[in-house]
Amino acid sequence: MKLVRVAVGVILQKDKVFITLRDENLHQGGKWEFPGGKCEQGETAQQALARELHEETGITVSASEPFMQIEHDYGDKAVRLEVFLVKDFTGEPHGREGQQGQWAPLTALPDYPFPDANQAIIEKLLINSGSRGQEK
């Protein structure tokens, strides 16, 4: 099956992450997501990230770093999520395409329904925040 490249942004502010609700009609609809979308032909993942985050949340990304990559086969579709931490941006993220959006505390992420591929992202975010918390 063709692997669809998707750029995904974990928009961080202190210990909160901005998440949006996927429309019911979309693939994996009705679940929460980290904003992002498919890479266009000839586009790097970081370029796709900046474009998608602007389209979907209105922000302009000024600093992002690769966090992890996940390949997942949903049966009807196989994706490779290229996940970035968005550490600096201008503008206030909102559901610019009419979708619900909210700032969720990192520790509350396990309480939201996300697509299966996201579980690994959430685990790594929680591990990272735990180790940051233990630093002096």
Ligand SMILES: Nc1nc2c([nH]c(=O)n2[C@H]2C[C@H](O)[C@@H](COP(=O)(O)OP(=O)(O)OP(=O)(O)O)O2)c(=O)[nH]1
């Ligand atoms: N954006 C996003 N997509 C995710 C996440 N987790 C996950 O499995 N996906 C999957 C669902 C979709 O199959 C694919 C992303 O597609 P998308 O619908 O966001 O793509 P897009 O923004 O380019 O939308 P469109 O132009 O096709 O309408 O990746 C996630 O956290 N964020």
Ligand SMILES: [Mg+2]
């Ligand atoms: Mg999208």
